[in-house]
Amino acid sequence: MHMADALISPAVGIAMWGATAGVASYSLKKINMEADEKKLPLMGVLGAFVFAAQMINFAIPGTGSSGHLGGGLLLAALLGPYAAFLTLAVVLFIQALFFADGGLLAFGCNVFNLGFYTCFIAYPLYRRLIRRTNIWFASIIAAVVGLQLGAFSVVVQTLLSEKVELPFTTFALFMQPIHLAIGIVEGIATAAVISFVMKAKPELSTTTNTPTNRLIGTLGLLALLIGGIFSSIASSKPDGLEWSIFRTAGTEELHATTTLHTTLERLQQSLALLPDYNLKNGGASIGWLDIGTSVSGIVGVFIVTIALFVPYMMKKWRKET
């Protein structure tokens, strides 16, 4: 699902632009175009292919409805994660500009939500799974994980933006199941195309390089860091959240109730990387947003990510020693 300009605050928009720019410039370095000049026209033409493939709907068995390919995981499988990330960025830029599908301010969010997780988390997962199981299972799991993370990002970005009033749990419960379905469909479609191509031209799908786990970690940290720096710059500017008329109308001091929340609150205050977003300011302004849950939302992302990758890292570490 594409993030829209109307839903995000400039601070979140710029932060995600920063994160995207960071990952993009890293990817640019990694693909080393001089060594593989052929890749440039391939990336360009495959970008156009994604548009074309999205035009061709397929029937989803047993439902009477139809779906189409997103294309992120397929691009990663064909081009490798770095080139795929850049190709997706260009595709999303064209979508934002030509079709106003996803906004220009939200461009960073969209590249991150649809590109980063797919190329740097779902794709490595796919590579690992495919060695053990079949292509269908691997690509369904990978697509679901990628889209779940992307959908969760949409939730977090929307809540951090505070442009709409949505309880975290309700929004998440709305977004995650939808994207579970989308993910399964995406996984099946990706597997259908890849298994055809592997039969027809086996040499195509074996040329890509996988990033190592350490690299994914570095990239994620890099993105967070850049995002953090940008958002702390951006959020120091007034964001129009405190609108005087409403200050009296809807102010409710939020008191975190559970111990988890109070701990998180303290943690958040001591970190103070994103000081203007939440606890200090949010409580003082309109304050309908359930800040406790949005903070635990961010923590949730970390937990999911760590839960996914710690086993792999440990396994790899064991192998190396």
Next chain:
Amino acid sequence: MINVSNICYTYPDSHEAIREVSFSVQQGECIGIIGANGAGKSTLLKLLVGLYMPQSGHIVIDNMHMSKQTLRHIRRIVGFTFQQADDQLFMPTVYDDVAFALRNKGMNENEVEQRVINALTLVGAIHVKDRPPYRLSEGEKRLVTLATVLAMEPKILLMDEPTAALDPRARRTLIHLVQSLSHTKIITTHDLDFVLECCERTIVLANGTIAYDGPTETVLTNEPFLHEHHLELPLMLQGKK
């Protein structure tokens, strides 16, 4: 001008496309290469511009032995037009496309403009100068691909099925154009009337080898031979029987 001796080329998927092919071409000659689908026509042309490198045999063009080192020089004197014009026209406007190679050579803008205008005028496509290539008709695209090549002022022109997908009038325009160019030309085609009109010499390829090399008139009137190679008498000769 061109000297090809005993070249062989096998695709990575081990399909043997060209086997022991040898021929030579004098300056100013216009040669038609005909043969069934998959006989190796396009492969042969691509070998002549170094898009593929033969596994054995030699290609000498304008006294230069083709190798990685001489490739750049050879490509300056050999112009190649693709079977699908769309593959060759990838810039935002026709002008930019014709200027593409010249700018890559680092030529200054004034000279680029001069050459682009000349080339487009020569092929009669100057009126589409500022249009994007995907807006052109198939015939216009074909003329523009020729202009992109002519702007480089090559000595040799290689054309891969230039009359495919053209309407009769666009085809006629192209025939006149090809006849008026004094370059050394090698043209692959299924359009035998085109060969009859433009080329004095014809090479027939069959399964990657040369089945005939000689005057066009002789081969294009030999009906049994043509049938054997999935060809037939040119339409303008069919009535004469």
Next chain:
Amino acid sequence: MIDVHVSNMKERRHDVHPLSMLIITFTYIFVVASFHTYAFIELVPLSVYPITMIVFYRLSIRHIKRVLLASLPFITVIGASQLFFIHEHVSFFHWRIEAGWLVFATLLVKNTLAVLAATVLFLTTPIEQLAGALLSLRIPRLLVIQLLLTHRYIFLLLEEAKRLRQAYMLRASQHRAIQLSVWGSLVGHLLLRTFERAERVYEAMTLRGFSIQRMHIKIERWTTKERIYTYVTVILFIVYRLVVI
């Protein structure tokens, strides 16, 4: 979910410098997004900019309408949800209305303004000029070239996809969408052809001496007049934002 309207992508040539358009559009969207959840009234005057551009350059209303409609579903769902989550009342001039409706309306206005601004940029600025502007903003060359290439082949591949779909539908008119078992091979074929095309494009590029660094992308001069126009517009937007809070 992409609505394809190739026919609308006419050749466009307008006289605002692409760099100016880019800067103005981003500032505008930035300003629009910075308004708070209830800023319905404050946002309305900002519609002057896109409307002026649309009228002045006679931009395609049909295209704008389609793009706007396509953007509505998601924003409407989110907007409608506000009716359930906000129960306060606010005074809107001298009426007392439900705050949820005001948030809903504000979202719709914001969305409309952002979509209009992006569409105005798209409809007034040809892609090759935009490429020049992106380069002068230090966007890496490689990405800009890739943007141009993708844009170049979208039309061709869309046509090809359309033909494939038509060919399928002609032989299976009882289906509403393509069956998944066939779909994989159909799109797979398209993909293989795309690979072959990329190969040929690469060949055509190398034959003409392509290199990333030397590929020519025209960067138009940003004249003083253009600069002043840009600065004035940008300052107007920002001043409006700072005055109306």
